[in-house]
Amino acid sequence: MPVPVVEFSDERLANGLRLIVAEDHLAPVVAVNLWYNVGSKHEVTGKTGFAHLFEHVMFQGSANVGKAEHMALVQAAGGTLNGTTWVDRTNYYETLPSHELELALWLEADRMGTLLGALSQENLDNQRDVVKNEKRWSYDNRPYGSWMEKMLAHLYPEDHPYHHSTIGSMADLDAASLDDVKAFFATYYVPNNAVLSVAGDCERAQVRAWAEKYFGPIAPNPAIPPLPDMSLPELLGEERRESVEDQVPLARVYVAFRAPAFGDTRLDAIDLAGQILTGGKGSRLHKRLVREERLAQDVSVFTLPFVGGAAACIGWATVRPGVEIAKVEAAYLEELEKLATEAPSDDELARAKALTEADELGSLARVEERADRLSMYATLFDDPALINTMLPRYLSVTGEQIRDAARAIFRADNRVILTYVPRASGSAADAVDGETNGEEAA
Secondary structure: OOOOOOEEEEEEEEOOOOEEEEEHHHHEEEEEEEEEOHHHHHOOOOOOOHHHHHHHHHOOOOOOOOOOOHHHHHHHHOOEEEEEEOOOEEEEEEEEHHHHHHHHHHHHHHHHHHHHHOOOOOHHHHHHHHHHHHHHHHHHOOOOHHHHHHHHHHHOOEEEEEEOOOOOOHHHHOOOHHHHHHHHHHHHOOOOHHEEEEEEEOOOOHHHHHHHOOOOOOOEEEEEEEEOOOOOOOOOOOOOOEEEEEOOOOEEEEEEEEEEEOOOOOHHHHHHHHHHHOOOOOOOOHHHHHHHHHOOOEEEEEEEOOOOOEEEEEEEEEEEEOHHHHHHHHHHHHHHHHHHOOOHHOOOOHHHHHHHHHHHHHHOOOOHHHHHHHHHHHHHHOOHHHHOOOOHHHHHOOHHHHHHHHHHOOOOOEEEEEEEEEEEOOHHHHHHHHHHHHHHOO
């Protein structure tokens, strides 16, 4: 099947805003996607969590938009919206009927240009509390919820920007002043640090005119600070282990490896290795650990495609009741080592590529995903044309390249093994957790 080509324009406004437009008149729907080149990696020691904080603050009003009105206006127009924060970026997006495109562009420009004027101590305090509740819900009180924070801390040195997670430190957020937070916004949420992608039922000339009208007057920041050196050795140089006794229903073994950075073709091979290992019921790990030997409830292998220094390849196996944890870990690692020794069969490779192709084509069929990927490739690689070349790259990977990448990465001196075990009931820790949860509920 020929890979469809996404046609797009790519230009910059005078203030540095990068504008990408991909017209598609198949359906009367348009997607707006604004990527800011700021994520948790841009935070400094003692001031973590700011990028994620702004994911919440950005919906609290600006000069011409009241608190929560951004969301209300988009939804009233029949659209959907959200924002996300990651280590390498922050993005905000809307998908609407195409005749409401101007509304989305005006809303995004208004908060880029005027949010600081509406940011009050009350708003900051409220959103700080929201983030704390999110951390309790998603990290502290969720089974296995701390795995990401722990893995990042093991895979990346303490002084590396990926060492801390996007949620950040609650102590840092508590200590942050209104001036601290405003300075962070003024530094990074500026037109010359953003990519605006519009995909769907739109006219390029009209999009350009509206972008000029609403974003054009916003001043750039000519002094965006450069990132520190993010280079890392390719290997951890050792095996690292941690065992966590927690309120989890079943034991789970997480395995993580330092991997080549996003954009390196070896990471493409590891992505396909993930399909061979855990892509559906016919995959190696699922077939052996879940179906045949019934050692695990579920299995997973995936990559975290970071661009700075090193990405990560992470997976897990949830241990079935009554099964020894060591037996699950040994079987899991054995399958990874087997892939590092022998190239996958032609059938396995064809299946992995078919799954990847279906995922990619399914994503690119949606205007919101096209807009997101154009912004992503422009922000991370200065090359939005990667939207048309990434799938052919995956489809050109050979079995030998998968084997060689697995051999280089799935090594004992390059892995972290994090094991969660159920906490014994009636322990002192349970009593403390019970008190804490009771106070929050009250």
